[in-house]
Amino acid sequence: GAGVSQSPSNKVTEKGKDVELRCDPISGHTALYWxxxxxxxxxxxxxxxxxxxxxxxxxxxxDRFSAERTGxxxxxxxxxxTQQEDSAxxxxxxxxxxxQGNTIYFGEGSWLTVV
Amino acid sequence: xxxxxxxxxxxxxxxxxxVLLRCNYSSSVPPYLFWYVQYxxxxxxxxxxxxxxxxxxxxxNGFEAEFKKSETSFHLTKPSAHMSDAAEYxxxxxxxxxxxxxxxxSGTRLQVQP
Numbered sequence: 001g002a003g004v005s006q007s008p009s010n011k012v013t014e015k016g017k018d019v020e021l022r023c024d025p026i027s028g029h030t031a032l033y034w035x036x037x038x039x040x041x042x043x044x045x046x047x048x049x050x051x052x053x054x055x056x057x058x059x060x061x062x063d064r065f066s067a068e069r070t071g072x073x074x075x076x077x078x079x080x081x082t083q084q085e086d087s088a089x090x091x092x093x094x095x096x097x098x099x100q101g102n103t104i105y106f107g108e109g110s111w112l113t114v115v
Numbered sequence: 116x117x118x119x120x121x122x123x124x125x126x127x128x129x130x131x132x133x134v135l136l137r138c139n140y141s142s143s144v145p146p147y148l149f150w151y152v153q154y155x156x157x158x159x160x161x162x163x164x165x166x167x168x169x170x171x172x173x174x175x176n177g178f179e180a181e182f183k184k185s186e187t188s189f190h191l192t193k194p195s196a197h198m199s200d201a202a203e204y205x206x207x208x209x210x211x212x213x214x215x216x217x218x219x220x221s222g223t224r225l226q227v228q229p
Binding site: 004006008033035043045056059091093101103104105106107108109 | 147149151156157158159160161164166167205209216217218219220221222
């Protein structure tokens, strides 16, 4: 498709389980971002990938969170040993990396519920 | 670090009335500023952006915003609200670090009354 694609759209998991969320960015976009949107917490930056550079992981809330981007395209966000406070919408976004005014395009998100 | 503040977590207007959503930014250098809209159960969609060209920026769906450096503001307006404008609106500033990620405000939920 033409937009940022995320899967699954909804995921319910038991506390303590690991989950993987997938993001397929817009073709040709070299920058990829993960954000978390929690009720009452707004939009929180998690991690940023740019081409082959080392990712900026400064927003990851704990070492239970990790992400990788294979081949400069698809990205997977992994949450290990999930906790109830991990329940949120995880948004992926991508952009051309041509200056700081470039538009960032968002997917529809993966809604994670930890029970 | 740059930041944005959105005044008013909820705004309610009547259909046909003026929409004004407030955003103030904090930056030591000229920022890039954005407004995004999020409809229920959807991702974020860009409404408009300021990239140091014209200070009055026109966006989609009849929205516009004016960059005022003296007031460090980037308020979003629409002359006449429509029921379909009901959504959550986020102001964002572009980070000056290498990652070029966006820093978002806390959002304003717009309700449009018939």
